[in-house]
Amino acid sequence: MNPEKPAPLVPRTEPLFIVLSGLSGVGKDAVLAGLRRSGLPLYISVSATTRPRRSGEKEGVDYFFVSQDRFQELIDKGELLEWATVYGNRYGIPRGPVRQALREGKDVIVKIDVQGAATIRKNVPGAVLIFLLTPDLGELKKRLARRRTETSADIELRFQTAIKELRSLPMFDYAVINHAGELERAVADVVAIITAEKCRVKRRGTKV
Amino acid sequence: MNPEKPAPLVPRTEPLFIVLSGLSGVGKDAVLAGLRRSGLPLYISVSATTRPRRSGEKEGVDYFFVSQDRFQELIDKGELLEWATVYGNRYGIPRGPVRQALREGKDVIVKIDVQGAATIRKNVPGAVLIFLLTPDLGELKKRLARRRTETSADIELRFQTAIKELRSLPMFDYAVINHAGELERAVADVVAIITAEKCRVKRRGTKV
8 A cells, every 4th residue: 555645445426427417497597606606616507508597697608598500500500408498489408518527627507407317317427316306386386476587378388387297206216395584495406406416326427 | 376375395304314434534524513613403412332432532422331231121121223242332323312303303313333224224214324435544543543542463463454444435425535634515515414424305205
């Protein structure tokens, strides 16, 4: 045994590929913003979308806002890790930056809708899937109603979709509850999940 | 839907049964003391032992110090969840307080040697097994040597045993590294594991 270069008893874990999914309107973007503030060394993926920018949203921070043509080009060139059409708008995860971050040994978190999470579950064996949800359905309805950009028909459609999406919960590794007014608790739960997963004995490699 | 009594979207998880195991001399007692200080609502099991009390150890806090006869009585009456003989001394986990804590919905953590952890793995399906270890073998040797209560033959025996015990690592769920001078980091990892496990979608019931 060479005391200057001791062999570690457990090998360094592979970087994590974390999926943050969950019901529409539950606060996924707020949790990601909280993670950004936490200063955790984590690459937080920025999605590309064809949907119009909402006030307060920043290009390259909240989303990359692209045209339908540009989005199609990204698909055609295989530059999206995953993409979906949600309520008529397209959302996709640029593959390049995710791959680059993992190569540098950085953990990566991506926000994906529930359908997309199912694709990741199938295609990325080592992925860690987190489902963010409200404590109950009444609270979900309240939050959807608070989002002023949508009509009440939109809200009802999202609510019905959420109820269907709940059936996918067993596919996920973790469920994190975003209690009203306790965003930091949800963020802390996600941080704990990342810390714990890095301690897992059986970590498989992640290839995207 | 009754807004006054909303049904939770995910059921409350069963209390956790956590096993803290790991190499002899790695600092399991120090981590438990750290957990005690953390104020986490957790029942930390106190083992019964026939080994003599070391200076600074407190009856009922560090261990229940019992005679050989009393220990045999505990075994005969089925009052030990698990017990083992380690270097000529007997150690056991009183079943009553653990069962009581789980019944009250409290998470429980018990300290068990590696052999005992294997028994728990087999008999308690929902148990969460944590293996505490030093970053490398050189560091382990240093810590064993620092424990002044033992002879150098004792230390060498413990070191050889530790190398054998390392082979059991794949049986564990988590590996936590207790870096020299960074006890609080190991404690924080254990706290994160507990938090994350409470978010796991597939938590099975725990019966001891």
